[in-house]
Amino acid sequence: MATLPSKPVPRILISGGNYDARWIARMAALIVAATGRKRPRLLYLPTAVGDDPAACLRWYERCAGLDVEPLVQRVFIDSLTQTRSWAEVLLGVDGIVASGGNTLNQQAIWRAQGIDRLLRQAWQRGIVLGGASAGGLCWFESGSTDSRPQQLSIVQGLGFLKGSHCPHYDSEPGRRPQYQRLVASAELPAGYACDDGAGLLFEGRRVAQVIAVEAGARVYRVTRRGDRAVERALPLSA
Numbered sequence: 001m002a003t004l005p006s007k008p009v010p011r012i013l014i015s016g017g018n019y020d021a022r023w024i025a026r027m028a029a030l031i032v033a034a035t036g037r038k039r040p041r042l043l044y045l046p047t048a049v050g051d052d053p054a055a056c057l058r059w060y061e062r063c064a065g066l067d068v069e070p071l072v073q074r075v076f077i078d079s080l081t082q083t084r085s086w087a088e089v090l091l092g093v094d095g096i097v098a099s100g101g102n103t104l105n106q107q108a109i110w111r112a113q114g115i116d117r118l119l120r121q122a123w124q125r126g127i128v129l130g131g132a133s134a135g136g137l138c139w140f141e142s143g144s145t146d147s148r149p150q151q152l153s154i155v156q157g158l159g160f161l162k163g164s165h166c167p168h169y170d171s172e173p174g175r176r177p178q179y180q181r182l183v184a185s186a187e188l189p190a191g192y193a194c195d196d197g198a199g200l201l202f203e204g205r206r207v208a209q210v211i212a213v214e215a216g217a218r219v220y221r222v223t224r225r226g227d228r229a230v231e232r233a234l235p236l237s238a
Helices: 021-035 053-063 086-090 103-113 115-124 175-184
Strands: 011-015 041-045 069-072 095-098 128-132 140-145 153-156 161-166 191-194 198-203 206-212 219-225 228-233
Touching: 011 021, 011 206, 021 041, 021 053, 021 095, 021 128, 041 053, 053 069, 086 115, 103 115, 103 140, 103 153, 115 128, 140 175, 161 175, 175 191, 175 219, 175 228, 191 198, 198 219, 206 219
Parallel strands: 011 128, 041 069, 041 095, 095 128, 140 161, 161 191
Antiparallel strands: 011 198, 140 153, 191 219, 198 206, 219 228
């Protein structure tokens, strides 16, 4: 009797901020373990930084020395030079990493271009998604953002992951109190807060690993109890 092919496991690997070559290496190792591909194709989406050339260069620098094939896809394109469709690009790689930057602008552009729908297809097909800061926040239903003038506010994400997210929990002074206030008031649903250098691996919508690449960096589950927020540090995975 023929064995049915196993269903791909949707995976998302996020960091609260400051992802580096160690974080990218973890993502590559995850892809190799899941697919058996020895040199995974990792695509960088620098939408949230407006396709900044310096950010694209840093991506290649961070991938140097790793056994990956680094790629970049800009969204500020024209039809004469962009000869491949978004589907051909986004569904033809092993992993997709979203940059940090302005989450609100990133979401608007992705929706206008139909990239949001293709990212969901990629996720469902087992293409590993990830990112840090805005690149981690974007996969949740909602979260805390600095994408608007003057003060931190709420942004809506793609909703692949349930609940809310707060990046830069330890590094930006307003993040922790503002996120707790928003969860306590039910303006944001319960969620996860990540220090810079710490993150989560989701398999489907389940937390599979709690990761730290910086000493002392933590991940927190923040929930609502009555009219207050309750913060609980999650144990790191072995």
